[in-house]
Amino acid sequence: MNFTRADFPEGFLFGAATAAYQIEGHGFGGAGPTHWDSFSKGPGNVVRGEDGAVACDHYHRYEADLDLLQAGGFDAYRFSTSWARVMPDGRTVNPEGLDFYDRLVDATLERGLKPFQTLYHWELPSALADRGGWANRDTALAFADFSEVISARIGDRVASTATINEPWCVAWLSHYLGHHAPGLRDIRAAARAMHHILLAHGLAVERLRGMGRKELGIVLNFERALPASEKAADVRAADLQDQIYNRWFLEAIAHGRYPEGALEGLAPHMPQGWQDDMRLIAQPIDWLGVNYYTRSLIAAAPETPWPSLTAVEGPLPKTQMGWEIYPEGLHHFLLRARDALGLPVHVTENGMAWADQVEDGGVADAERQGFVADHLAAARRAIADGVDLRSFFYWSLLDNYEWAFGYEKRFGLVHVDFETLERTPKASYHALKSAITR
Template identity: 90%
Template structure:
């Protein structure tokens, strides 16, 4: 990796990210069931029907994992707090859960790392899922109570708080495409989830502002949508995909409105009075988190139901997930966020999965090193173009539970043997450590 800290503005932070359900071990510490626990038990939903009951056992091994961050020369740790750990039924507080996050934040600070908290990374308590989950407006109200509860315990010590991680995945991927919990393919549920997840964000920001909290933001995922051909139909399809995936959330937050093309398809299914929530959704933030991995080549599918489009395979090199490696998309979205919001930006996730193996005690992952290098170049280019970029968090610190893909896809800088839970830093970890020391 041919970069160093000197290539970035003073105070720029380098970190790694994780998420609670993916690493902690949800079977420990009094955590309640989530919709991922039940989704994983459905036929064909998750590879080998695996769940997060043990995961990486970060619940017991967090000190070792934080030592890896400190010893790697990182500045910050992005983690999520689990709603179902803090409130097993979505409403009743679990003291063990609060105590765990107390210990985690203190241990992060003791190692000289800045804690970046995310309130929601997909672990919805089953009791709330039973009542409709994100299709039910009451879930957004309950989320604000959870946000207040966990912030009252650790909010005085975290460097920043994100409300929601990747609302497109929470709403569209999970309620329209059915790939994630709760596994629905229902446009009415999807339209409601697309709105209620943003309402939850707005309510949480309002509640945390009332507590005097600062450095509040949201983490949006972006995927470059490009037409599969030069045809007008494919260009229109790619534009509609961009509206649904990318523009829906950032334009609601920035301008208090939804893009017209996406809204045309979803409006008949939106909750009554949704327009009255837009001022709350678009209240001022302190920063935006950008998650970016890949692009999609979009073709029109005129015989399919709305939105009448499909993704086709592109020609570029791909990761273990089958995602094309396209760093130009990261530069594109950093500049778009600059133009739409004008806020400080954090790259809160960027990384790649690869079929890593431990051989002779080491993991050689030159592909990941190249991936990091070209995306760091895209960030440097965006900074040169006037983007106020404050940090980069690699996804992820550890190989972990990769949702519907179980434990098969490895994104980590650190290899985890899921039988023994032994951690082995990969060559990419050592290369990044070297770059950060220069």
Template identity: 85%
Template sequence: MHPTRKDFPQGFVFGAATAAYQIEGHRFGGAGPTHWDSFAKGPGNVVRAEDGATACDHYHRYEADLDLLREGGFDAYRFSTSWARVMPDGRTVNPEGLDFYDRLVDAVLERGLKPFQTLYHWELPSALADRGGWANRDTALAFADFSETISARIGDRVASTATINEPWCVAWLSHYLGHHAPGLRDIRAAARAMHHILLAHGLAVERLRGMGREELGIVLNFERAMPATEAPADAAAADIQDQIYNRWFLEAIAHGRYPEGALAGLAPHMPEGWQEDMALISQPLDWLGVNYYTRAMMQAAPDQPWPSVTAVEGPLPKTQMGWEIHPEGLHHFLLRARDALGAVPVYVTENGMARADTLEDGAVKDPERTAFIFDHLDAMRRAIADGVDLRGFFYWSLLDNYEWAFGYEKRFGLVHVDFETQARTPKSSFHALCAALAR
């Protein structure tokens, strides 16, 4: 039997998540250019060089999209507020941008949904990217100003605010591996971004606390690193991957420190005086967001630069992204969050799967996604039984959308989007989840 709403604690929040650049249509409403716009123009960076200029046109269609959540019996909508829409050059306010988020939050509330805001989901204004982006400490200071500006407009009506979405992606994936904007492969830039993105979080929390805001948190992404073989070298590879991907951010937030193995490689490249920021980074939070999708099988790669690791294909069934389906990893990280943060409540802020969905006879049948959702809900239920104060779950994503370097090719949505016509078609997984919420 699939889990239903009754299998979760009273008040448990069920929602769906989106992100501004991925759905809104960045060419509308006076938004400024972002480093994703220029990254997409580089050869081979993004599938078909696609960008978020139109995306799902949520900028004009948000009311109908929110109607889907209301009609489906969801409780909440997790969205992000684009820095480049609110401040096109990273500093100067765009009234149209503030007005849009004003209308959006009001529309969420009018439908009886709770608005869960994320301040930053990767659309850095190009003007700040020109000055070094997240490798520059000044970007963290500018982010605090943005946080105050948008919160002054909508912060009195949102149910909660997350500062940063997935700092590992903002920093390591984008500045060392080069897969996301700005597309660097530079350990010095990566080390600085790994620290400055957390500094931005700390500065924003400080600023919002000063405004009297409550329910402040951060969203970390976790990926379980497991050794590809029983060889000690592969166990060490999995450990250093875990330190860089997972522990760097969780331990900074929870304990004001960075793990020793990761720091050994990054310390020579860290900004001067970084230690003085750790108290600000580790100030108390009201909740933690856990994003979880998959695991990685790690192998030692001594012929490669530090950290000298590589991922190899694992044996489990995979999503359209090539990611292994491993619900046990979600249970693992929910317990890790409990152990690190104690009584701090947790939300699963993203969990979902990409699938090569097709629209046939006016419907999309995606039984694999339905199974994925309920298997992960079972993992959440087990974590609650193990003492995790889990308060809610947001499926990623409400809509098929712009999936960053994969363009419009990978479909994560509960709702199918025809990007030619913008027609929305709820998938069979949407109907299955809604039926579970109604019971």
């Protein structure tokens, strides 16, 4: 690694991130079924039909996993609290679920780590999915209740709370493109989910403010959309992709509006009276989380339905996911976040998947080391350009259940053998430890 802790501002936090359904083992502790459990059983939805029933068994092994963070010299742990674990039917409290997160937060603090909580990282209770999920406004109201219940138990001890992780994935990827649960390809459902997920954010912030909670934010995922050519049609297509993917959520939170180009296609399918929710959605927050992985090259596709665009393969080196490695995009979005909100920013996810294997008791992943170093260099440039960047969380601490890719794609700093569940820190873990502890 080509940096040390001294290259970052005093108090800057280095951490690693995880998500509940991806690591905990949803078959333990009285957790209820989720739409990911049923989605995984559909033909072709998830590699080998795998689900999160066992995952990394973090539910029983959390203390050893937190020991890895402490031993690695990290400052903070970003985790999510599963709605379906705390409320198996979306509404009725499961005491075992609350007790687990109580133990997890205490164990995090005992190791000198700051707990960064995310309320929702995609595991919608099946009982709510049965009633329309995020296409139904009632789900946003139920989410506010969940946020109050979990915060009443652990909110006094977490360093910060994010309402939603990656609303674009929750809404567009899952309801229009159909790649994630619930696997819909329905523009009406997508438009409603695009709005209701932000309404859920606004309702949760309102509820938590009423409880006296501070350090509230949201985590948005950003992807740089660049035109595949200089043709005017491709330039317009890239701009529209940027509106749908990036600006829809950022402008709603920062300015209480949706971008005109995206709204042109979605407005006919939006819920009645959606405009009345925008003030609630745009209420003040304390920080913004930026998740960033890659860029896309966008071309016009006039023969397809709105938004009539497609991504084309780019020339840059790619990760195991097939995503181009483009650190400049992180710098771009950190500046965009600064300009839109003028708030503290956290890099809440950044990382890469690689086909890692244990050899001679270790995992050599020079590619990941270079990826981290280059993206942290982009973060340093953003700080020099005036971004109030407070932290960097690598995704992910552990190899885990990678949603539609099952257990095939490995993002972790720590290798997990999914048969024995043995953990093996990779070379990138040791390199990052060396950089932030010297």
